[in-house]
Amino acid sequence: MKKKMTLEEGLSILKPGIEKAMMILDGYPTSALFTCEQYMQLYDCVYDMCVQSPPYEYCKELYELFKKALEESITLKVIPALKDKPHIWLLNEVCNIWAKYKVMAKCLGGFFLYLDRHVAEDNKATSLNSLSICCFHDMVFKEVYPTILEAALNLISQDRCQNSGCSDLLKNVSTFFVEIGNGKMHYYDNFEAAILASSAEYYNQLLFKLLPHYSPVDYIQQAHRCYNQEKERATQFLNQTSVEKLLQVVQEQLLGQNAMRARNSIENHKAECGDDSNSYQEVLLGCAGLNLGEGSSQG
Structure with a gap:
């Protein structure tokens, strides 16, 4: 024995x-x-x-x-x-x-x-x-979650501006958020929500920078370029559902109701300054009804 x-x-x-x-x-x-x-x-x-x-x-x-x-x-x-x-x-x-x-x-x-x-x-x-x-x-x-989340958002913002080639690291971060949830997606979902919010803010600011300087046709081309670049980046580190949500944000900020509100704000400011030109209105009216997901080869 x-x-x-x-x-x-x-x-x-x-x-x-x-x-x-x-x-x-x-x-x-x-x-x-x-x-x-x-x-x-x-x-x-x-x-x-x-x-x-x-x-x-x-x-x-x-x-x-x-x-x-x-x-x-x-x-x-x-x-x-x-x-x-x-x-x-x-x-x-x-x-x-x-x-x-x-x-x-x-x-x-x-x-x-x-x-x-x-x-x-x-x-x-x-x-x-x-x-x-x-x-x-x-x-x-x-302990480190808040810092990791903030750093990841900063990295995404940096990549938009500098094309830093950080997609592998962001993919690892995205996967980490999924795995550390141990079958529950709330950390990844929080990551997604933070990306959508920060992206909305970024493209809202970009809208006001682009509108004064482009004709309707050129503005649409710029919007398409932003859409395509965001899609190319996001598909490398987010799941497909998150990518679709993010692209909806880009669409809304650059051509949707937010863009129309921006047009109205700019037009009101121009009227107060005695400028009666209608270039902003022409841009947004030219964009009305467009979907950046269609004809996305432009850029």
Whole structure:
């Protein structure tokens, strides 16, 4: 009969493996840290400790060990990596460390995989994958979320003005917001709402800059150009539904009711100044009923 493994004996096997797995956060690939045999030894250790008869069944203790390993990795590796990072650097580092953390959590989850069977039988327990996300969310994300969101919006604004080529980073941020929600879309939805609001403000301001300087035909061409550029940028980091909402904002600000209100405001100002020309009215009337989504090859 196989000898029962005590908790102390099991921990003596598992803890060195956990410490090695944390090195993934330093950039080491899993394949460089564990052979298949070593990986299976750690899995077998957890399995044996889970299936032994009481009082040698240690599912609860192993679950807490897994959770503690996640928390220690965040405290020792993740938080220091993010400390004092300003906006754009914080965005880069959050996405970078999140990618490494997921790999590390998957590696650890492989050791403790049999625990998920036990968790499935306990409706009050959280799966190992969900637990890993919750730990990162509670210990890291809640603290840096406002800064990340602000930095992402600034990056989008910068890209409009400078074509900074930051689509990969914005895609990573967008994906991060989806994943950290752990199946719930509210962080991505907040991101979307913030983009729509800031975009409306941007194109409202742009409208007043463009109207005084272009004929109706030229203004429409400029509006098409803005629409096409926004579409090209947005499709690289937002889902299709978000892209459609964003393009509706561009349409409304440049050619919709907002543009008509802008026309009226400008015309009133011109009348007060004794200028009776009707160039603004001609521009907006020329744009009336147009859809920037049609004939978008113009530009």
